[in-house]
Amino acid sequence: MSLVQWGLDRLPGSYRDVLLRHQELLKFAAVGAATWFVDTGIVYALKLTVLQDKPLTARAFGVLIATIASYVLNREWSFSARGGRQRHHEAALFFAVSGLAIVVTLIPQAVSLYVFDIRVPRVSAPTQALANFVSGQILGVLLAMVFRFWALRRYVFPKDLREAELEIL
Template sequence: MSLVQRGLDRVPQRYRAVVLQHQELLKFAVVGAITWFVDTGTVYALKLTVLQDKPLTARALGVLIATIVSYVLNREWSFRARGGRQRHHEAALFFAVSALAIVVTVVPQAVSLYVFDIRVPHVSAPTQAVANFVSGQILGVLLAMGFRFWALRRFVFPEDLREAELETL
């Protein structure tokens, strides 16, 4: 029995239909949680070592690595039943959407650092760290996640194109 089936078996019967109706969203959220940990781990590993004075560079690299992991997991699990495009075309669209999502992710932290000036020497290092976490890891990631879900379903992994072509014949 698969992990998903075991989880579904634990859902009360009256909620099971809702879970099944939104299974893509739930799978996307699980992928998002996994890639959030990949992103966060990468960002803090870089900020605590080689990029101590470059929090936005660490953020961009964390998002880039998490995006690669996200493509594989979303293609093979979340949106497995969708698609129909050639893989290289689909991958190009995915990374274009993700590039826009990187901008969405970075904007709240950039505003925090450079518009509100919440950075050393204007504030203490712990204050900057908390502001970076809230603006980047929470607000930026949530905004980008909403954008990605909408754009992936709309442009990258639309309803199966093969089925749509067969219906028009």
């Protein structure tokens, strides 16, 4: 028995039914959580070492590596019951959607740094670090997650490929 099944067996029926109805969203959220840690680890490893003065560059590298992990995990687990496209076409669509999501991820932090000017020397380094964390790691990632879930379900891993193609036309 899997850990997930063990946990589901201990929940009241009404909660279990809701979780089962939304299992794709929950799996997507779990992948998102895992890749958030990948992204965060990479961003801060780079910001504390070789990219101290380039927080957006560090963010872009973190998002890129987390996106690659996200494709593999979403393809093999979250949306494993969907698809039907040839793998190379599906991967191209995934990375196109993720490319747009990278832009979505960067927008809140760019606004924080360049519109509100929350950066050194105007503010202290801890203030900039906190603003970068909130705007990049929380707001940016949440906005991109909503966008990705919608786009992945609709375009990359459609339930029925023929229906999805008709919707696009």
